Amino acid sequence: MSSQPDSSVNDGPVLAPIESARAPFYWGIDIGGTGIKLGLVDENGKTVAYEKIATRESEGATSAVQRIAAIVGEVEDRLGVAGKVPGVGLGAPGPMDLPGGSLVAPPQLPSWWDFPIVSATEKLLGRPVAFLNDANAAAFGEFWLGSGRDSNSMILLTLGTGVGGGIIVEGELVNGVNSFGSECGHILVDPSPTARLCIWGGGRGQLEAYASASAVVGRTLQRLTDGAESALSGLLGGGNSELTALKVYEAAKEHSDALALEIIDETARWLGIGITTLVHALDPGVVTLGGAMNFGGSECPIGQRFLDGIKNEFKHRTFENVYEGTSIGFASLGADAGYLGVAGYARKQTLKTL
Numbered sequence: 001m002s003s004q005p006d007s008s009v010n011d012g013p014v015l016a017p018i019e020s021a022r023a024p025f026y027w028g029i030d031i032g033g034t035g036i037k038l039g040l041v042d043e044n045g046k047t048v049a050y051e052k053i054a055t056r057e058s059e060g061a062t063s064a065v066q067r068i069a070a071i072v073g074e075v076e077d078r079l080g081v082a083g084k085v086p087g088v089g090l091g092a093p094g095p096m097d098l099p100g101g102s103l104v105a106p107p108q109l110p111s112w113w114d115f116p117i118v119s120a121t122e123k124l125l126g127r128p129v130a131f132l133n134d135a136n137a138a139a140f141g142e143f144w145l146g147s148g149r150d151s152n153s154m155i156l157l158t159l160g161t162g163v164g165g166g167i168i169v170e171g172e173l174v175n176g177v178n179s180f181g182s183e184c185g186h187i188l189v190d191p192s193p194t195a196r197l198c199i200w201g202g203g204r205g206q207l208e209a210y211a212s213a214s215a216v217v218g219r220t221l222q223r224l225t226d227g228a229e230s231a232l233s234g235l236l237g238g239g240n241s242e243l244t245a246l247k248v249y250e251a252a253k254e255h256s257d258a259l260a261l262e263i264i265d266e267t268a269r270w271l272g273i274g275i276t277t278l279v280h281a282l283d284p285g286v287v288t289l290g291g292a293m294n295f296g297g298s299e300c301p302i303g304q305r306f307l308d309g310i311k312n313e314f315k316h317r318t319f320e321n322v323y324e325g326t327s328i329g330f331a332s333l334g335a336d337a338g339y340l341g342v343a344g345y346a347r348k349q350t351l352k353t354l
Helices: 061-079 117-125 134-145 213-225 245-255 258-282 301-317 320-324 334-353
Strands: 025-031 035-042 047-054 087-092 129-133 154-159 163-169 286-290 327-330
Touching: 025 061, 025 134, 025 334, 035 061, 035 334, 047 061, 047 334, 061 117, 087 117, 087 134, 087 334, 117 129, 129 134, 129 334, 134 154, 134 163, 134 286, 134 334, 154 258, 163 258, 213 245, 213 258, 245 258, 245 301, 258 286, 258 301, 301 327
Parallel strands: 025 087, 087 129, 154 286, 286 327
Antiparallel strands: 025 035, 035 047, 154 163
16 A cells, blocks of 8 residues: 555556557546546557547546547647557546446546537547546556456456446456446445445445544544554544554554454454455456455555455355356556556457458
């Protein structure tokens, strides 16, 4: 866990020389609440150009699309690939209307609600635009180039402020009739009337209410308020808290703090429960954990403890052959998964039309 959950900080990928790239090329555009990443990717998934710009949400979606189009034109001219980029992939936060090509009401982008982003982008770029939910985009990136590249099916859970998800079955993304497919963070894990609420105020008892960075903070604050002793106690005061999931991780790593370790273990347990339900419905063979909240990842003892806790809960709740046949691990593409995923999805949609 090297950054705050849901951090948009990214130094960008190592670029491949355009001379060694294989045409055709595809744009991957990953829109977030604070930043927009644009990557130009070749046929083999190598990034030959990358730009990141501020979203400037308050200026509206039309302005952002115009800035995106200007960058696309400049990069294609500079690299000499104009006419060799048949498709564009666009990822954005939901809710959205995928068939209609519109953003509906993404909380991170209030000035962009009900905006026909696909038609606006296609008009300026003059080529087809493939449109995905941002978590599904990350899932397709991991499926194409990352931790799921040797599999036919996989589930991705993105752990950040909330819990996102992406599901791929036999090479096809599960987008859903209501553009709500693969929203794994909203599966039910606690049906009790006193179950926790998701951060957006609804969704009582859903996975996001227990296994997101927001849930880690909320459960830790509750324990501290109830009098638990912890190195984190000093972060309370004045009605405000500086507590973050990153601070919980640091307390566990640096102080072997009992409360921090307990919270991390509980988070692993809830994820194990949610993963069991998903695997029993889909049996994908691969479950990948992405997002910034990885508690240090597999190279850190705390991250490995977190992963082992998830696996142990899954083992306890599933069948032996299902456990043995399911790989659970951390994602490998990091913050690049989104733009790589939509570029790969644009490639897939383009190949369908040939």
